[in-house]
Amino acid sequence: MGSPGAVIETKPEGGSLFAPPPSLERDAKRREDDELVARTRRGDMEAFEALYRRHSPAVFGLALRMLQNRADAEDILQEIFIQAHDRLPSFEGRSAFGTWLYRLSVNRCLDHLRSRGAKEQSRTEPLTPELPGRVTTAGTRGLELERAIGELPPSSRAAFLLHHVAGFDHKEVGEMMGIAVGTSKSLVHRARTRLKEILTR
Amino acid sequence: MKNTIFTTILASLLVASGASAQQEERFNRTLDVGPDAALSIGNIAGDIHVEGGTGASIVIDAVKRVDDGDEELLKSVDIEVSQLGNRVRISTEHTGTGRRHKNGDGNVSVSYHVTVPKGTEVEIQSVSGSVVLAGVEGAANAQSVSGDVRVADVAELVQAKSVSGDVEVRRARSSRHADIESVSGEVRVEDIEAGELTVSSVSGDVLLLGVSSKRASLESVSGDLEYTGSIAASGRYEFQSHSGDVVLTLGDEVGFELEFSTFSGEIESDFTLKSTSREHKGKRLSAVVGDGSAFIEASTFSGDVQLKRR
């Protein structure tokens, strides 16, 4: 935590304050993904498995936090990768594979949340996601935050997770969710405000 | 007479003279109570009107009436008032010929007009009379079976219910969950602020105007649901109907996330909706309006969903 009155001085070029800025590391990862996608298209199962290994932890984390239910998240993870494979022919490589995959994932999760009947969800306590027992570096704060995220409505939850956990900027979040940049920013701000209310009540 | 641990006071009577088609008896009583008083009234036929006021007494003004001049019938109805400390209970007992008619003898009624200190907790139960409760700050609970229920200017609304009567609530607050319901009557709520709010009717319409609750839930099976007014940022509003329409009339001040779904109804909106879901089965619309701060969910089976701009 910064000292009282700490001034936030710099804003890294090209990224928002708390999202990782573009970097050499990111570019290298992207090139590797592109190679794996190309091989998968030619029928290489091992290449697809490598893509799975690289990206499934992030997608699973998103699914757990979006759906707040481990069994559902597991089912949807499976479905997402099967669908990703099916749709690979139409992936043009204009965006990074990771971004494309996230877009597919968040929309799958949103569809699932909505088709499950938001009604039943709203009537029950949000389930604590069964996240791994290990305590995050954020400690108990992280666990409280996980629970609080479960109380956000679907779109705010998605925008918040995409921006602050996955690290996409508002333009990218907007493209993934089919909303304007300004809307993404609003949803994220709204999520932060709501989380603050939940965590300090 | 039933045994009670309270002092049972029988009505003191002012008998109307002469033989008239309608016979009346007045009943008056004043009871001293402290600031944290509680009043409970049970009645079968006849209106009940309870109002908060200044002062430290509960003042009861009741009128017994029979339509066909049946004096015996008049006498068979007892107004029982009991008091234990600050708690007062008024009940109307139809003793009949030893039988107790809780369903009303048709031709006899008692109407009550009671003034209470404004901090009093009030609970009213009526069968066929209407109920009016106004100006109290204690927990307010008003119910009737076939009569209308009107509640206004209360600070702690718990319940306002009727089975076949209409229910109207105006200018109410509740720190917890306020429950406003009818089965076949219309339910109308204006200007309410509650921690949580449930407003429902099975076949009557449900109207909410100007709510500042953070959570509100409106339900009906065949009645329409109407919401007109502003919503609170970070609020959560749920509308559920089977065949009734859901009509929301909102302003621009607060943005919201929307979840609309209907099986065979139509969805219309004055607002430009930025759709955030592309599901095409049935009719489903998820969208964000403005900054998406509140959350609105509306589901019907065959009713239409309309979103209008104020």
Added chain:
Amino acid sequence: MTDEHPDIERLNDYLDGDLAPREHREIESHLRQCGDCRRSLDELSAIVRAASELPPVAPPERIWESVAASLIERKSFARTSGSWWRSALYPALAAAAAILLGASLWLAMRGEERPTPTDQAALAEMVTKELEAAETHYDKAIVGLEQIIAQNEGVLPAELASVLNQNLDLIENAIGESRAAIATEPQSTAAQESLLQALRSKVTLLQNTILLINEVRKGQGENALDLIDEMRKTTDPSNPI
């Protein structure tokens, strides 16, 4: 002026570094003096920091096995990658594929793809099972409540009973319409939700009927068999489904 407290939206903008330099400086200077606003900002900042540290979560290995099995079953992979086909995993995966296919396809159906005839059967079966479970739960509760009401016939005055019955019929219609809709469109979540909601309404009305019966019986001085307890045994009124 810097003495005015910025609202939460301004603080959010400040945190993101989105304010014009002058406004940023003004708020910064306010924060130096105002403990409350500083705390609010710190809370927002802590949330963002904690969020950025939320870790990815390694999924169980069997999920990869399921994915692979499904893809094999769909004959998605050309046999070009020699080593993979020779792996010991392949036979097990192929066997698992048949079982898993139903589940994964069902989930895929929740999306936008048009189901093929066999898929539709799998989907219909899964949806029906879930719905049936919920319906059974409600139906049991309803039977219990109706029994209590039947045992107390004639207690409620005719007019009241009539209103309650009319509304019960209304709800019954809603249930019928929803069921018909599900029969024609088993995948429609709107139809499913309508059915569950209508069943819920029926339970509530039956419970309220029993409460009224109880009131009447108490009033009649009958040794009130407390119907409330009986009712609780059939359903838990404080915890609707």
